[in-house]
Amino acid sequence: MKNRIKVERAIHNLTQEELAKKVGVSRQTINAMEANKYVPSTVLALKVGRIFGKQVEEIFELDEGD
Amino acid sequence: MSHSLLLPHQYKKIGWWLFVPSLLLGIFVTTNLYELPELNAHMFSLIPEFSQDKFARTIWFIDTNLTHTIVGVLFIISALMVGFSKEQNEDEYIARLRLSSLLWAVLFNYILLLLSFIFVYGFGFFTVMLYNMFTVLLLFIFRFRYLLYRSKTAFADEK
Numbered sequence: 001m002k003n004r005i006k007v008e009r010a011i012h013n014l015t016q017e018e019l020a021k022k023v024g025v026s027r028q029t030i031n032a033m034e035a036n037k038y039v040p041s042t043v044l045a046l047k048v049g050r051i052f053g054k055q056v057e058e059i060f061e062l063d064e065g066d
Numbered sequence: 067m068s069h070s071l072l073l074p075h076q077y078k079k080i081g082w083w084l085f086v087p088s089l090l091l092g093i094f095v096t097t098n099l100y101e102l103p104e105l106n107a108h109m110f111s112l113i114p115e116f117s118q119d120k121f122a123r124t125i126w127f128i129d130t131n132l133t134h135t136i137v138g139v140l141f142i143i144s145a146l147m148v149g150f151s152k153e154q155n156e157d158e159y160i161a162r163l164r165l166s167s168l169l170w171a172v173l174f175n176y177i178l179l180l181l182s183f184i185f186v187y188g189f190g191f192f193t194v195m196l197y198n199m200f201t202v203l204l205l206f207i208f209r210f211r212y213l214l215y216r217s218k219t220a221f222a223d224e225k
Contacts, residue, residue, distance in 0.1 A: 026155035028217040035220070038159050 002061045006034045008052045023047050073151040081147025088140035095137050096196060105132040138199075145203040149210065163213045171206035 009019055016030045023030070025044065032038035033048075040048070049056040094100040111128045153160050178201065182194040 025157040026153075026160060028155075028214075028220075029157055029159035031220060032159055032217060038162070041158050044158060 001039050001066055002036070002063050003033060004059050004061075005030065005048065008054070008059060009034075012052060019048075019051065022051050071150070072156070073147060075152045075154055075156075077147045078151035078153075081144050081151060084140060084144035085148050088137060088144050091137045092141050092200070095134055096193075102133050102137075105136065106130070107132045109135075141200060142203070145200070145207060149203060149207050153214070159217075160214070163217065164210055167210035167213055168206055170209050171202055174205055174209075175202045 005019075009016070014022070016034070017027050020027045020030045023044070024047070029038065029040075029044075033040055045056050045060055049059055052059060091102065094102055106129060108127055109130055109132070110126060111130075115125045115128060175198070179194070179198055182191065182198075186194050
């Protein structure tokens with residue numbers, strides 16, 4: 001799964017730490033998602049979407065491998 | 067992974083304070099590097115011993131040296147506290163690291179045990195069994211700490 005978290009974070013001018021606080025997870029989780037090492041749960045994906053004011057599918061996208 | 071089985075985060079600190087000394091004591095006890103004082107006590111034994119005399123009777127209470135018992139109990143309790151207390155920022159990703167560390171530890175432990183079964187015999191195997199009682203917890207703790215450390219230091223691409 002690909003995601004645009006890093007891009008959205010830049011648009012909203014948030015550090016990983018700040019985004020992590022807003023979403024209520026650890027900084028490692030944001031970092032792992034951005035590095036495509038971790039596929040978040042649906043709940044977490046929805047929360048990230050809400051912070052950026054976007055639909056989940058505008059941030060997360062299926063990969064060829066999925 | 068259900069978080070309901072994990073202890074609150076505060077137990078982690080207490081766990082570490084007990085874990086380090088009991089690990090050292092455990093090494094002393096099993097290697098005889100340093101002789102610990104004997105603590106003899108009269109204890110209830112769940113599996114009875116049979117006495118040698120004619121009127122064979124079961125003995126439920128035995129006289130034993132409690133040093134090994136105390137060290138073993140301390141080690142297990144403290145290792146459980148260290149391994150199964152919540153992290154300060156326990157979330158779904160940390161839970162996944164925890165679970166994958168546990169899988170890794172069980173697998174690695176049984177590979178070691180399998181090799182020991184094949185290559186270690188006699189009294190040496192007794193030593194293997196002795197350590198094997200504690201290695202799952204040890205391997206799990208070390209693997210989990212390592213994964214946490216690695217994920218904390220992976221911030222090269224912050225911006």
